Amino acid sequence: MYFGLSEEQSFFQDNVKKFLEEHATIDNIKHITSGDEKNLSAEIHQGLLNLGINGLLIPEEFGGLGLDLLFAAVVSEALGGGVGPTPFIAPYVMAPTAIKHAGSKTQQENYLSKIVTNEYRFGVGFSEFISKRNDAGITFSDNTLNGRAMFVLDANDATHLLLADEKGQIFVLDAKSANIEIVKLTTVDKTRQYSEVICKNLEAELLENSSNSTNPINEAIDAGRIILAADSLGASQTMINKAVDYAKERKQFGRVIGSFQAVKHMCAEMAADLEPCYALVWHAAHCHDHSPDEARLMACHAKAHVSEMSKGIAKKATEVHGGMGFTDLLGLHYWFKRIGLNRQILGSPELVREEAYKTQI
Amino acid sequence: MDLEYGPEYQDFTKEVESFCEKYRGLSFMDGSNNPLGSSGGSGGPQMSRSEWQKTLIENGYFARSVPKEYGGYGGEADILKSRIIAAEFSKSNTPGAMGGQGIDMLVPTLLEMGTEEQKHAYIKPTLHGEMIWCQGYSEPNAGSDLASLQTKGELVGDEWIINGQKIWTSTAQYSQMCFCLVRTEPDAPKHAGISYLLIPMDNPGIEIRPLVDMTLKAGFNEVFFTDVKIPAGNIVGKRGEGWAVANATLGHERGSLAPPDATMNRVNMLMHLMKEETLDGKPLIEHPIYRDRLMQIQGKVLAQQSHALRLLSAKLNPGADIKIGKMIQKLTGTELRHELEGLAIDVMGEIGTLYEDSPHLKNDGTWQFIYMYFLGLIIGGGTSQIQKNIIAERGLGMPKEPKVEGA
Numbered sequence: 001m002y003f004g005l006s007e008e009q010s011f012f013q014d015n016v017k018k019f020l021e022e023h024a025t026i027d028n029i030k031h032i033t034s035g036d037e038k039n040l041s042a043e044i045h046q047g048l049l050n051l052g053i054n055g056l057l058i059p060e061e062f063g064g065l066g067l068d069l070l071f072a073a074v075v076s077e078a079l080g081g082g083v084g085p086t087p088f089i090a091p092y093v094m095a096p097t098a099i100k101h102a103g104s105k106t107q108q109e110n111y112l113s114k115i116v117t118n119e120y121r122f123g124v125g126f127s128e129f130i131s132k133r134n135d136a137g138i139t140f141s142d143n144t145l146n147g148r149a150m151f152v153l154d155a156n157d158a159t160h161l162l163l164a165d166e167k168g169q170i171f172v173l174d175a176k177s178a179n180i181e182i183v184k185l186t187t188v189d190k191t192r193q194y195s196e197v198i199c200k201n202l203e204a205e206l207l208e209n210s211s212n213s214t215n216p217i218n219e220a221i222d223a224g225r226i227i228l229a230a231d232s233l234g235a236s237q238t239m240i241n242k243a244v245d246y247a248k249e250r251k252q253f254g255r256v257i258g259s260f261q262a263v264k265h266m267c268a269e270m271a272a273d274l275e276p277c278y279a280l281v282w283h284a285a286h287c288h289d290h291s292p293d294e295a296r297l298m299a300c301h302a303k304a305h306v307s308e309m310s311k312g313i314a315k316k317a318t319e320v321h322g323g324m325g326f327t328d329l330l331g332l333h334y335w336f337k338r339i340g341l342n343r344q345i346l347g348s349p350e351l352v353r354e355e356a357y358k359t360q361i
Numbered sequence: 362m363d364l365e366y367g368p369e370y371q372d373f374t375k376e377v378e379s380f381c382e383k384y385r386g387l388s389f390m391d392g393s394n395n396p397l398g399s400s401g402g403s404g405g406p407q408m409s410r411s412e413w414q415k416t417l418i419e420n421g422y423f424a425r426s427v428p429k430e431y432g433g434y435g436g437e438a439d440i441l442k443s444r445i446i447a448a449e450f451s452k453s454n455t456p457g458a459m460g461g462q463g464i465d466m467l468v469p470t471l472l473e474m475g476t477e478e479q480k481h482a483y484i485k486p487t488l489h490g491e492m493i494w495c496q497g498y499s500e501p502n503a504g505s506d507l508a509s510l511q512t513k514g515e516l517v518g519d520e521w522i523i524n525g526q527k528i529w530t531s532t533a534q535y536s537q538m539c540f541c542l543v544r545t546e547p548d549a550p551k552h553a554g555i556s557y558l559l560i561p562m563d564n565p566g567i568e569i570r571p572l573v574d575m576t577l578k579a580g581f582n583e584v585f586f587t588d589v590k591i592p593a594g595n596i597v598g599k600r601g602e603g604w605a606v607a608n609a610t611l612g613h614e615r616g617s618l619a620p621p622d623a624t625m626n627r628v629n630m631l632m633h634l635m636k637e638e639t640l641d642g643k644p645l646i647e648h649p650i651y652r653d654r655l656m657q658i659q660g661k662v663l664a665q666q667s668h669a670l671r672l673l674s675a676k677l678n679p680g681a682d683i684k685i686g687k688m689i690q691k692l693t694g695t696e697l698r699h700e701l702e703g704l705a706i707d708v709m710g711e712i713g714t715l716y717e718d719s720p721h722l723k724n725d726g727t728w729q730f731i732y733m734y735f736l737g738l739i740i741g742g743g744t745s746q747i748q749k750n751i752i753a754e755r756g757l758g759m760p761k762e763p764k765v766e767g768a
Binding site: 001002003004005006070244247248255256258259260261264265267268269271272275276277278279280282283286290291297298301304305308350353354356357360 | 362363364365366367441632649652653655656657659660661663664665667668670671673674675677678681685686689692693746748749750752753754756757758759760761762763
């Protein structure tokens with residue numbers, strides 16, 4: 001019995017961490033998020049591709065590494081820890097998982113092998129299946145798509161998109177088509193990309209096995225939720241580390257503020273809240289591949305629980321920094337905002353807990 | 362990640378399963394209520410508690426790694442087997458072994474630090490449930506700052522003479538013995554002046570007064586020592602080393618206060634209750650606000666259960682970094698259990714406040730009782746605030762409060 005990361009997983013995670021420490025410095029993040037350094041962003045993405053992040057979940061028969069979701073989760077933890085300004089969840093986790101479960105053999109061959117070679121990069125928009133807001137939503141008839149999908153993940157620079165309708169049918173579409181409009185949504189988190197996608201009589205291909213079952217789309221959503229939880233886990237740990245370091249240096253009333261119990265207890269609470277999240281995320285990722293009966297419940301709870309814990313940590317860690325925490329200068333807000341997006345994307349905690357309940361009746 | 366135990370353990374699980382089947386419905390001739398043990402059932406075999414304790418030891422289901430010469434099973438410590446035993450007993454409702462501070466805290470301490478003579482004299486009767494112990498640590502003026510305790514021990518000839526008062530002493534009224542922290546070196550710095558003494562409770566200088574707590578049960582006592590004389594050899598470790606000896610046992614206590622599997626059993630029990638109880642004609646579970654609160658807690662308990670697996674794995678595979686992981690257990694486990702029991706009261710509303718033998722009481726009033734009882738556990742054994750100091754100082758390396766002169 002062994003509950004934890006393998007040497008390979010830790011090693012891979014360390015490589016991603018080191019790469020981000022060198023290349024995604026606060027200065028670089030500032031340039032990237034203010035939009036004045038397009039190349040920097042592409043370089044970081046390329047560097048991570050060189051480490052092999054695009055092939056993690058693709059089966060070996062299509063040229064990938066055929067690893068399980070826990071491997072992707074530890075990468076996500078590193079990306080959250082370093083607010084990695086790069087597409088990951090859509091092209092390398094949700095799209096491969098969706099195509100693997102919803103695609104016919106031919107569709108799998110067509111798409112999965114090209115994700116590994118980086119010929120295809122997918123954005124993913126399943127929001128309307130999870131929580132349809134206002135008049136958003138797409139409809140499919142006569143092989144064409146019409147409508148609007150909101151909060152499509154990693155859509156800019158994508159070659160293809162996967163969109164879902166309310167019934168959980170998944171469609172592949174060409175992101176460069178003339179019948180598609182991709183509108184950038186500006187959120188508080190500028191380290192990742194969110195878009196609105198508008199389709200007008202757009203030709204689309206249905207992933208065959210998604211037409212009569214919601215299992216395939218749920219597999220992809222579960223995977224995405226665990227990956228978001230892992231991202232928040234990494235981001236929260238960084239915020240705690242920064243808060244503890246700051247509290248050990250900053251002096252007021254003639255002593256370091258970390259010697260005051262008011263500050264110390266906030267730090268202890270953050271650590272106590274986060275520590276069990278490691279086990280929950282790893283366990284949920286493990287169940288996703290190895291324990292189908294528990295997989296949904298664990299994925300929902302991992303997403304909701306880590307969202308709640310990291311929200312509290314984001315607030316407390318900022319408060320420990322006092323006024324500095326509130327400044328743009330320090331850049332702590334990149335983590336705060338990343339945690340904020342992870343909480344809402346693919347289902348806010350209340351919605352996800354409701355799904356957790358439904359798996360038990 | 363590999364959550365399988367392996368074939369050897371599958372056989373062991375079957376063995377424990379059939380043992381539990383053999384004793385299904387076991388009841389105790391000496392009553393089902395015992396302060397240190399779980400209650401028995403009915404319709405199965407009958408025996409005394411002490412006989413049951415011996416049966417468990419003979420089969421290696423209790424005191425597994427305690428050497429035979431001290432009354433244990435004499436097997437190798439096997440964390441997975443211990444876990445399987447606990448899980449199978451809980452699943453089949455088989456009464457477990459008696460616990461209590463003698464078994465949970467004194468025995469491990471003696472095994473680690475006791476003399477050969479002490480091990481022979483005390484461990485076997487304690488394991489067999491024939492010698493019950495209480496813990497004499499806290500005093501009225503030494504709570505969170507335990508090391509400031511003032512109960513005095515003076516060595517006169519070949520006897521210790523003990524004077525002072527202890528408080529929060531659970532099971533003192535049933536106990537034959539007390540393991541006690543006593544200031545024996547008044548001139549030494551506070552942590553270095555304490556000794557760990559073993560005091561027989563039938564001494565005429567000992568007075569026990571029950572201390573009724575907010576649950577209205579006398580779960581604790583005050584114990585007064587007036588010129589209590591005990592042999593000089595009734596000391597564990599050397600004079601002035603009592604603090605280190607006690608810290609070894611506090612570690613044993615903190616980990617065992619609120620195991621997440623027990624909390625998950627209560628979550629399941631609450632879910633069941635919420636399907637039975639109705640509000641405005643609808644089962645409670647169909648009211649979204651209550652349902653969401655239940656799900657929030659379920660998520661927290663799942664996180665703690667997964668965390669417990671990680672800690673278990675770290676025991677099996679040394680080298681994993683779990684320093685903070687161990688430190689948070691007492692804080693998070695007791696707080697969560699209190700929160701869960703409180704939720705059950707909230708969902709029942711006025712009915713949740715019923716107590717003792719009231720009509721309309723649900724689940725024997727356990728929700729209110731445990732809700733209050735766990736407030737006691739949040740405070741006892743190092744308060745939540747003390748736990749946070751420990752996590753911050755020893756876990757995160759944050760500086761201590763500056764010392765106040767004279768304290």
